[in-house]
Amino acid sequence: MQQRRSLAGRPSGTDGSDFSYRMVVDSRYQRVAQGRSRLRALILIQAVVQLVAALPLILSVWKGEAVHALSALSLAIGIFSLLVGELGRRRSRAGLLRVYLVASSVSIVVSVACVFKSNLTFEDIQNAQNWEAKKLELLQGSRVFLGSVLQVVVIKTVISLIHNMSPPKRAS
Numbered sequence: 001m002q003q004r005r006s007l008a009g010r011p012s013g014t015d016g017s018d019f020s021y022r023m024v025v026d027s028r029y030q031r032v033a034q035g036r037s038r039l040r041a042l043i044l045i046q047a048v049v050q051l052v053a054a055l056p057l058i059l060s061v062w063k064g065e066a067v068h069a070l071s072a073l074s075l076a077i078g079i080f081s082l083l084v085g086e087l088g089r090r091r092s093r094a095g096l097l098r099v100y101l102v103a104s105s106v107s108i109v110v111s112v113a114c115v116f117k118s119n120l121t122f123e124d125i126q127n128a129q130n131w132e133a134k135k136l137e138l139l140q141g142s143r144v145f146l147g148s149v150l151q152v153v154v155i156k157t158v159i160s161l162i163h164n165m166s167p168p169k170r171a172s
Contacts, residue, residue, distance in 0.1 A: 028164050032092070035161035039089050042154050043082055046104065049147045050078045053111070056136050070114045071140075078107035094162045101158045108151045111144045 053075050060067055081103035088096025118137050 031164045032161065035157060035164060036089055038157050039161060042150065042157060043085050043089065045150060047082055049143055049150065050075060050082065052143045053078065056140065068114065070110055070117065074107050074110040074114060077103055077110065081107055092165055094165055097158050097162055101155060104154060105151060108147050111147060115141050115144045
């Protein structure tokens with residue numbers, strides 16, 4: 001085979017010797033990819049938590065009972081936040097991720113308000129005899145606790161992701 005000769009317009013250093021240098025990806029981009037995949041898993045878990053939140057509402061509508069307005073509001077905000085979060089994650093949009101962070105936090109706060117408004121006490125949780133009578137309240141309390149812990153992880157992940165997505169600051 002004939003050796004390739006460099007043409008006048010061909011830049012030097014593209015003969016393959018700089019392959020390892022060109023293949024190095026900035027660690028910030030690697031952290032963004034890891035953060036996006038972690039956020040995907042967290043959004044899926046939050047979707048399951050929202051599905052659990054929808055069950056008591058669906059049951060109350062099915063039985064013809066009154067729907068708790070705060071629970072419905074929390075569910076609506078939660079579903080909205082999941083849609084915005086997934087859109088922001090897919091498109092790597094920091095603005096949408098911020099909206100997701102605020103909306104999901106508001107959803108958790110409203111859920112906590114629902115639990116405080118219900119008649120669930122610490123004694124009800126400890127007394128196994130009351131579990132049958134208060135099973136929906138216990139489910140709601142457990143869901144809110146899990147959602148709150150999950151929200152702390154989501155906040156940490158989204159803040160880290162937004163930080164890594166933004167360009168590095170230049171010294172002036």
